[in-house]
Every structure is written in C-alpha cells, then in structure tokens.
Amino acid sequence: MSTSVEPAYDQSEPDLSAVVGERRHLINIAYRLLGSVAEAEDAVQETYTRWYAMSRRQQEAIESPGAWLTTVAGRICLDVLGSARARRERYVGAWVPEPLPDRSEWTSVRADGGGGEPADPADRITLDESVNMAFLVVLESMTPAERVAFVLHEVFRYPFAEVAGIVGRTPAACRQLASSGRRRVRAARTGSAPAAGQAGLVRNFKEAWEAKDIEALVGLLDPDATMTADGGGMVGTVLRPVVGGRSIAQYLIHIADKAPGLTLLERTVNGRPGLVAQHTGISVTVAAFEIADGRVTAIWAVRNPEKLRAWNEHEED
Structure with a gap:
C-alpha cells in the first residue's frame, strides 16, 4: 500500500486545515471510483502534489480549494480508470475490488498511538451501501466516464455542472452517463437482504x-x-x-x-x-x-x- 508523505506545510498558510481536511473526502471518492485503496491513495497523493506545486499566489487565486482538489482528483481517477482496463485484461484470473475491514471491529490502537487522521487509508473510508462489494462490482462494469459521473452525482451529490468539469463532457452528457449507470445498478439488483x-x-x-x-x-x-x-x-x-x-x-x-x-x-x-x-x-x-x-x-x-x-x-x- 502506498505510504502518504505530507509536504512541509507553512502553518501560516490561510485555510491550511481546510485543504488538509479534504484528504478523507478525496480518499472516499477515489476508492469508490477505483476499487483499490492503494490506487486511491496514489491518486489523492498526486492531487496534493499538484496543489503544493503551485505558487502561493496561484493557490490564493483559487476560490474553493476543496472544489479544485475534487476536480483534480476526479480527473486523475478518470485517467487511472482508462489505463486500468488494459492492465486488468492482463490480470491473472478475475479482478475483484479490494475488500475493506470495519475498523470498529479491531481492538488494537493505532501504531502511532495518536488521534486525528487514521494512519491507514482504509480507515478513512466510510462504510455504507456505496462500498458494499456487489455495488462495487457493478461499478466495474461501467465505462470510466460513466463511473465517474454516476459516483460523483449519485453517491456524492455533485451537480452535473461540476461533474462536467471533471469528466470533460457537457452537463447534459453527464446526466446521460449517470442515467446509464443507474440502469446498470437497477439491472444488477437482486433484492439483497439488510x-x-x-x-x-x-x-x-x-x-x-x-x-x-x-x-x-x-x-x-x-x-x-x-x-x-x-x-x-x-x-x-x-x-x-x-x-x-x-x-x-x-x-x-x-x-x-x-x-x-x-x-x-x-x-x-x-x-x-x-x-x-x-x-x-x-x-x-x-x-x-x-x-x-x-x-x-x-x-x-x-x-x-x-x-x-x-x-x-x-x-x-
């Protein structure tokens, strides 16, 4: 699993906590888009690398750092999904999304003994219906653009205008992509028990x-x-x-x-x-x-x- 190495932050930087605080949200988006904790962490790390590669003036010119980070992370995931299809064709046997533990079941304390952000990216992912294995397997059947549009709109409730800026399509096209994704999910549902x-x-x-x-x-x-x-x-x-x-x-x-x-x-x-x-x-x-x-x-x-x-x-x- 990738190891996250944080840059040396200037603590006087305005809205620093808001920028750093987006990491958990980005990990949650990226895991649902990629089905892999390691790939999700890599995508989020690359997103932060691009943020800190900008000058202070460029950062201050961005009205909503959170929206910027989500847009960049979404585009990175879209690129990863495109290349992942070719990689998975060479994968030995079937490819199944990475399974996640429920951290409440583990009695051990964190290795660093501290609080705040969990050390393991898997611990940052919220477990809900959008990460159950059956749902993730359906997501695997979608095209990259379809998956990004569906997850961002249906799971995270991003408006199609924002999704369009990530996918590189018109809002109307993104609406169609999400609708196609919904049809795939409905077709795969078997009335699972609670x-x-x-x-x-x-x-x-x-x-x-x-x-x-x-x-x-x-x-x-x-x-x-x-x-x-x-x-x-x-x-x-x-x-x-x-x-x-x-x-x-x-x-x-x-x-x-x-x-x-x-x-x-x-x-x-x-x-x-x-x-x-x-x-x-x-x-x-x-x-x-x-x-x-x-x-x-x-x-x-x-x-x-x-x-x-x-x-x-x-x-x-």
Whole structure:
C-alpha cells in the first residue's frame, strides 16, 4: 500500500486545515471510483502534489480549494480508470475490488498511538451501501466516464455542472452517463437482504463449511449462485467463476480438505457480514457475500495478498 508523505506545510498558510481536511473526502471518492485503496491513495497523493506545486499566489487565486482538489482528483481517477482496463485484461484470473475491514471491529490502537487522521487509508473510508462489494462490482462494469459521473452525482451529490468539469463532457452528457449507470445498478439488483439479516446466514455458512457439510452448504446457496476468486496470480485459486450452488459447495469442501488448519472468522467486509480465513494468524482470504431471498447468490473471495494488507496490518498490531 502506498505510504502518504505530507509536504512541509507553512502553518501560516490561510485555510491550511481546510485543504488538509479534504484528504478523507478525496480518499472516499477515489476508492469508490477505483476499487483499490492503494490506487486511491496514489491518486489523492498526486492531487496534493499538484496543489503544493503551485505558487502561493496561484493557490490564493483559487476560490474553493476543496472544489479544485475534487476536480483534480476526479480527473486523475478518470485517467487511472482508462489505463486500468488494459492492465486488468492482463490480470491473472478475475479482478475483484479490494475488500475493506470495519475498523470498529479491531481492538488494537493505532501504531502511532495518536488521534486525528487514521494512519491507514482504509480507515478513512466510510462504510455504507456505496462500498458494499456487489455495488462495487457493478461499478466495474461501467465505462470510466460513466463511473465517474454516476459516483460523483449519485453517491456524492455533485451537480452535473461540476461533474462536467471533471469528466470533460457537457452537463447534459453527464446526466446521460449517470442515467446509464443507474440502469446498470437497477439491472444488477437482486433484492439483497439488510445487513442485519445477513449475519445469521453467514454464520450458518461458516459452520457448514467448518463441518464440511456439503448438503448444508448447498441448502444455503442459491442454485444459480456464483463464486469469483481473486488471487492475482500470486496465490493459487480458481481462475474463472464457479457457477452453481452445488459446484461452489464442492469447491469449498475441496479447499477445506486441501488447506487444513484454516480458521474462519466472522467479520464485516465492506459494511456487510463476511468471512475471513486465517492460516497461522494471517488473513489469507476475505469473502464478501450477496444474499437474496434467504440464500447466498454471490461470493467474492479475495486472496491476492496485496489486497489484504489492511486486514493483516490490523491483525498484527
């Protein structure tokens, strides 16, 4: 994960706290746009680099530093999304957005022992419906411009006039992009149960997996369920989605037999009940679930260790 290095600030600079205080908001936007904590932090760091590259006079001429920072961050994310498509075509296996822990579940104190801004960018991201894994996966299906317009307007409520300045389209075109994004989201919705109602089913899933009870797993899975695993070519995992409840159950039992000693933990993953598999105290898989009509309809299992750094940094503290 990228390490943020703050520039040496002139404490007499007007509105310094307002400029620095935008970092959390920018991280929240960038993660939803990019689906990666590391890429989000890089985009925000580049945004601040451009701000501090300007002269004091240029900075003072900017009427709203917050709006300027959002515009620049949005344009950087738009560029990253364009190049990410090519990179992900070369990615080994499926690409799944980076899973986020709920920091309230971690009992450890911050490594620096201080207050204020969390040290880990993942801790700055607000967990809500716009970061649940099913939603982020739908965002992945959008074009870069569509995703930026949709997220900025529908999630963060930016007016289309401001979105237009970021995307480089007219306000009318941005309205169409956001509308197209809404259609994609509506088409993908399966009537997911509230998060509170999912915890019991995830617990039953965990217990059936631990017991290697294939029939119990089949009963908890929708017959047309899918499981997508992301190992990034760094660890062994299935390269294509596993389709069908029984096929998923058989695969999970195979994993349990192949990797003895796994410990399953109930954790919040992107704001929803999920599971974390640990081996010798190290988180090796984070699984997010989509649940509808009392059954699991989708599982996203992230095994790429580069996407699990926030989980293991917390566990090691």
